[in-house]
Amino acid sequence: MRIGVVFEKGERLRHLGHLDLMRTMQRCLRRSGLPLSYSKGFNPHILLYFASALSVGAVGEHEIMEVDLDRNMDVSQFMNLLSVSCPPDLRILQAFEIREGTPALMSLVCAGAWRMEVQDPVSDQRLCGQVDAFLAQTTVMAMRKTKSGEKEVDIRPSVFSLEYREGMYHMVLESREARSCKPGVLLEAMCRLAVMDVPRVRLWREYLLGERQGEGMERLERLLCAN
Amino acid sequence: MQMDSERIEAMLEKVQKAPRYMGGEMNAVIKPWDQTALHYGFCFPDTYEIGMSHLGMKILYGLVNAQPDWLCERFFMPWTDMIALMKEEGIPLFSLESRKALCQFDMIGFTLQYEMSYTNILAMMDLGGVTLKCAERKRDEPIVVAGGPCAFNPEPLADFVDAFMIGDGEEVTLDVCRTIQAWKTSGQDRQACLKALAEIEGVYVPSLYDVTYHEDGTIAAMRPNCPQAPEKVRKCIVTDLNSAYYPEKIPVPFTEIVHDRIMLEIMRGCTRGCRFCQAGILYRPVRERSLDRLLDLACELEESTGYEDISLSSLSSGDYTCLADLIRGLMKKLQDRRVSVSLPSLRIDSVLKESLEETQKERKTSLTFAPEAGTQRLRDVINKGVTEEDLMDKARDAFEGGWSSVKLYTMIGLPTETEEDLAGIADLGAKVTACYFRVPREKRAKGLRVVVSASSFVPKPFTPFQWCAQDTQSLLREKQEIIKAHIRNIKGVTFNYHESRTSFLEACFSRGDRRLGSVLLYAYQHGCMLDSWSECFQYDVWMQAFEACGLDPAFYANRVRGRDEVFPWDVIDAGVTRAFLWHEWEKARRAEVTPDCRQGCQGCGIQRYPGVCQYANRRRV
Numbered sequence A: 001m002r003i004g005v006v007f008e009k010g011e012r013l014r015h016l017g018h019l020d021l022m023r024t025m026q027r028c029l030r031r032s033g034l035p036l037s038y039s040k041g042f043n044p045h046i047l048l049y050f051a052s053a054l055s056v057g058a059v060g061e062h063e064i065m066e067v068d069l070d071r072n073m074d075v076s077q078f079m080n081l082l083s084v085s086c087p088p089d090l091r092i093l094q095a096f097e098i099r100e101g102t103p104a105l106m107s108l109v110c111a112g113a114w115r116m117e118v119q120d121p122v123s124d125q126r127l128c129g130q131v132d133a134f135l136a137q138t139t140v141m142a143m144r145k146t147k148s149g150e151k152e153v154d155i156r157p158s159v160f161s162l163e164y165r166e167g168m169y170h171m172v173l174e175s176r177e178a179r180s181c182k183p184g185v186l187l188e189a190m191c192r193l194a195v196m197d198v199p200r201v202r203l204w205r206e207y208l209l210g211e212r213q214g215e216g217m218e219r220l221e222r223l224l225c226a227n
Numbered sequence B: 001m002q003m004d005s006e007r008i009e010a011m012l013e014k015v016q017k018a019p020r021y022m023g024g025e026m027n028a029v030i031k032p033w034d035q036t037a038l039h040y041g042f043c044f045p046d047t048y049e050i051g052m053s054h055l056g057m058k059i060l061y062g063l064v065n066a067q068p069d070w071l072c073e074r075f076f077m078p079w080t081d082m083i084a085l086m087k088e089e090g091i092p093l094f095s096l097e098s099r100k101a102l103c104q105f106d107m108i109g110f111t112l113q114y115e116m117s118y119t120n121i122l123a124m125m126d127l128g129g130v131t132l133k134c135a136e137r138k139r140d141e142p143i144v145v146a147g148g149p150c151a152f153n154p155e156p157l158a159d160f161v162d163a164f165m166i167g168d169g170e171e172v173t174l175d176v177c178r179t180i181q182a183w184k185t186s187g188q189d190r191q192a193c194l195k196a197l198a199e200i201e202g203v204y205v206p207s208l209y210d211v212t213y214h215e216d217g218t219i220a221a222m223r224p225n226c227p228q229a230p231e232k233v234r235k236c237i238v239t240d241l242n243s244a245y246y247p248e249k250i251p252v253p254f255t256e257i258v259h260d261r262i263m264l265e266i267m268r269g270c271t272r273g274c275r276f277c278q279a280g281i282l283y284r285p286v287r288e289r290s291l292d293r294l295l296d297l298a299c300e301l302e303e304s305t306g307y308e309d310i311s312l313s314s315l316s317s318g319d320y321t322c323l324a325d326l327i328r329g330l331m332k333k334l335q336d337r338r339v340s341v342s343l344p345s346l347r348i349d350s351v352l353k354e355s356l357e358e359t360q361k362e363r364k365t366s367l368t369f370a371p372e373a374g375t376q377r378l379r380d381v382i383n384k385g386v387t388e389e390d391l392m393d394k395a396r397d398a399f400e401g402g403w404s405s406v407k408l409y410t411m412i413g414l415p416t417e418t419e420e421d422l423a424g425i426a427d428l429g430a431k432v433t434a435c436y437f438r439v440p441r442e443k444r445a446k447g448l449r450v451v452v453s454a455s456s457f458v459p460k461p462f463t464p465f466q467w468c469a470q471d472t473q474s475l476l477r478e479k480q481e482i483i484k485a486h487i488r489n490i491k492g493v494t495f496n497y498h499e500s501r502t503s504f505l506e507a508c509f510s511r512g513d514r515r516l517g518s519v520l521l522y523a524y525q526h527g528c529m530l531d532s533w534s535e536c537f538q539y540d541v542w543m544q545a546f547e548a549c550g551l552d553p554a555f556y557a558n559r560v561r562g563r564d565e566v567f568p569w570d571v572i573d574a575g576v577t578r579a580f581l582w583h584e585w586e587k588a589r590r591a592e593v594t595p596d597c598r599q600g601c602q603g604c605g606i607q608r609y610p611g612v613c614q615y616a617n618r619r620r621v
């Protein structure tokens, strides 16, 4: 049985990297006593898949992972068992069955919704004035790290939306294997436009967006549930 | 002082390895500060990754927190980048749980695992807003206590630690906490607290003793200066490990630490009597946990942590009476949960071939053997009851069992060592290599790797070698070169050796007296800390410190001590008598071995306490 889990990587765990988070989640799952499926082979590991890696420094408000079980069980029972096995700042928010035949979560993700706060007010002042100027551009070149090194790409099409509201930058950024724009890359690009140093920021990933063929974007958990 | 969480967050954004300082781990204990009557700050004077790997910390943390009325929170030594930030921001050292400053706790306890962590103790107190010197601490500052193996010679830390707990901590810790809790609300001065602590068995309060010296610098006498302080402080011994506290939940770090697994202490103590080994004496007598208790604990811990790995911990796990049953039992119970079992400190003469085969099912890492010395004569001197034949048998078993990587641990600078012994070390490497090639090609794993490593011997208190001089650094370096030259010609063997400067300082502090407090303070104030990290170790500053304080390090490290010299640690009764140790030293010089306690009691002194040692007073065979 495939189960989708929505969880929160809380404020205190902001500085946890993806590998540490994966290891932690594996131990939470092991503690839970759930009938987990393991990979075959010499070094068996839990079948656990994160929809999208979250970088060090960011809080994740609705992160999504898939856990595979050896047998069917009630999702609310699943949720209870897993919830009590997690440390306080890792909260399980929702669990649901993923229909067989659903593609891997990673391939469904197309974007992330982010919130960003610039720490010092002076930089914030300067930066928020750049939002409209940024959006007015048709191309914005930036370096993107890929497996084979750095490559210059146009990030403008990957910035689906960008808005400054009540002291926060709200943005929806593309996040696909082939094309993506990380918040840090966008920030750097904006700072280049404003001719200013890159300030310290805090980041929250609010939720992930998925896309079904031919239809528009939708929150990933909703898309998976409806499936 | 209320810690500003926002400012801590801002610091964590800038430091390397922020999870070290983050807290919030699974099974970390959070208790309401205002509703607990005693606040205990547990301090491990090294980094998070090292401290969190330490079993004793987990036992004491669990033990104190198991008392509903008390709270225990953790502190570790921050790395240099964090220290700089904390100073810049004016943020004191804070606990991982509720982020309270060290100075807000009623008591703080340091665990003393190695001498090279002593400057970290000063650094942590300093960062935490605690006055460094006992004599200058104010009424409302924490009572500073310390325990662990190095507490058996507490004197170098006498200026900084109010009270030491000697021996097994499970019971004495509770007594000490109770006393401090009662004192906290009593309105009495610190002195009253220290005197009350001195009355607890197993507690040593250095300020209640006066030391006088001979003209040559050796100690004339060390005497109590108040009626509460005993002539000798007897170490605490937990007689029954089965009923002793053992945590069923331990904090599980988010980030990788050195020993990232469940550690199951299967027994305490060791019956073998290696003469260089301080732990072997300090933890006497040997006590085992029962098979049933261990299997229960293993399951509890596995369920509460989710760890995928469990290791057996003790000085000599191979000697555990039902080792094969234990391993089989663990495998059976934990197999479905895919937990692997590893045996860390295998002695070369004690491993059942069968259990080797059982553990290897899970994984194959490198095997470690500790012959310690290169010739039979020298192994007899140190009473390491291992023969070359044993070593070769075990090496062959290991190679046939599919291992191809072997580490050989040895020491240089042992008493009576000659050039032949050094050549012998290289020779062992050669013979192990030959042993590998004798195993048919299709039966052995590829990629032979033999690492011979040599550490410099440090004479320790409460061992038969406590009277010996440590070799000078130049001699130790010469010896390293000799071995290196021998090993250069052997294919497949690499040679590793440790920096002799660190061993030299270790030798000074392990048998040092309270005058070294000034050296420690000077070194710390001139930038020494994190000394066990080679990138931070500042040997020259240490030498300056000795000079500035008018003390000669060679006096502590390289001097042969007289049979009747008063030692700084004579105030401690470690159970084993000085007469026994001297007798062992004499036998060592004749290269005469002493049998294992299991073959008959050797009369080490522990037998004076009835019912403590299971092997005591048995007829000799």
Ligand code: SF4
Pocket (backbone or CB within 6 Å): B271, B284, B285, B286, B597, B598, B600, B601, B602, B603, B604, B605, B606, B607, B613, B614, B615, B616, B617
């Ligand atoms: S009392 Fe006897 S048997 Fe017990 S540890 Fe000492 S020598 Fe060994």
